[in-house]
Amino acid sequence: MTKTKAVRVSLLPDAVRRQAFAEASRFRGEFYECTTARRDELFELVDAVLCADGAVKSVVDLALLPGHRRGHGAMYGGLNHCRLDAGRLRTVLAGLSLPRFDGGRLVLAVDVPPWLRSDALCSAERLFCYVYGRAKTASQFIPGWAYSFVAVLEPGATSWTAILDAVRLGPADARPRSPPPSCGVSSSSSSLRGQWQADDPHIVIVADSGYDVTRLAWVLRDLPAELVGRVRSDRVIRLPKPPRMPGINGQPPKHGPEFRFTKPETWPEPAITTVTNTTHYGKAETQAWDRVYPRLSRAFLMARPRG
Structure with a gap:
């Protein structure tokens, strides 16, 4: 007896394929226009990186790929003397x-x-990058380059992200562990204004504990953005100042009581409490307080954002 097995193969409609091909072709043309010097070599070098089989371990190996039609001398010349309009490329990426x-x-x-x-002892502008280890005593500082990037997250279980901006931090910017909050974030959020309408929900920006969320909120105060970020476990913030009671003389306090993360006895009753049963971590309880804030200095408010 011969057994047969039915296999269903799903293909994209021709209209979807043509639309995706047209979108990729348009982006390639706009990316080519963003290059202002050695554009042919830089364009072929990008094609070689995308067509490489696996991770790129050596730059000179890219000259051997079919997508790269020039010699290795032209490749090094393009890397040393190429020019790219980063502002225009940022606008192109935000328009996708x-x-x-x-x-x-x-x-x-x-x-x-x-x-x-x-x-790489001869590499310029290296920083001491903080590298986390499996234990607190295993963390260390290693020379390298730190890059601040901004990416658009995609819903669902996927690792794909759309990179909008990437800026290499130099010695004059900040320590890699505490990057300048406006590096790439302000410019990328401003470039997304064309995709945000008045009736759309605000753009959510998720930051790690290395970023100062309060400083970011001040830098992006004119943009339709909401910030979500981790803060240090030893932070001390302030509660709203108590109402002025009648019959009490003297100058009223500028700030309310302290809210210490390490001392639960300083926490007031939360405004919102939620309990969620997760698959991998058991019960997750979330507490939220309204109108809590850190104390801001005049230098904090007067500092001008970079980028």
Whole structure:
């Protein structure tokens, strides 16, 4: 007896394929126009990186790929003398079709991963990058380059992200562990104004504990953005100042009581409490307080954002 097995193969409609091909072709043309010097070599070098089989371990190996039609001398000349209009490229990336969450909300993620260059003694502007270990005593500082990037997150279980901006931090910017809050975030959020309408939900920006969320909120105060970020476990913030009681003389206090993260006895009753049963971590309890804030200095408010 012969057994047969039915296999269903799903293919994209021709209209969807043509639309995706047209979108990729348009982006390639606009990216080519963003290059202002050695554009042919730089364009072929990008094609070689995308067509490489696996991770790129050596730059000179890219000259051997079919997508790169020039010699290795032209490749080094293009890397040394190429010019790219970063502002125009940032606008092109922000104009692409970006993934959205429920309700059409855009969610951005910012972080500063290091590119460790401990053996590259001649590399300019290296920093001591903080590298986390499996234990507190295993963390260390290693020379390298730190990059601040902004990416658009995609809903669902996927690792794909749309990179909007990437800026290499130098010695004059900040320590890699505490990056300048406006590196790439302000410019990328401003470039997304064309995709945000008045009736759309605010753009959510998710930051790690290395970013000062309060400083970011001040820098992005004119943009339709909401910030979500981790803060240090030893932070001390302030509660709203108590109402002025009649019959009490003297100058009223400027700030309310302290809210210490390490001392639960200083926490007032939360405004909102939620309990969620998770699959991997058991019960997750969330508490939220309204109108709590850190004390801001005049230098904090007068500092001008960079980028």
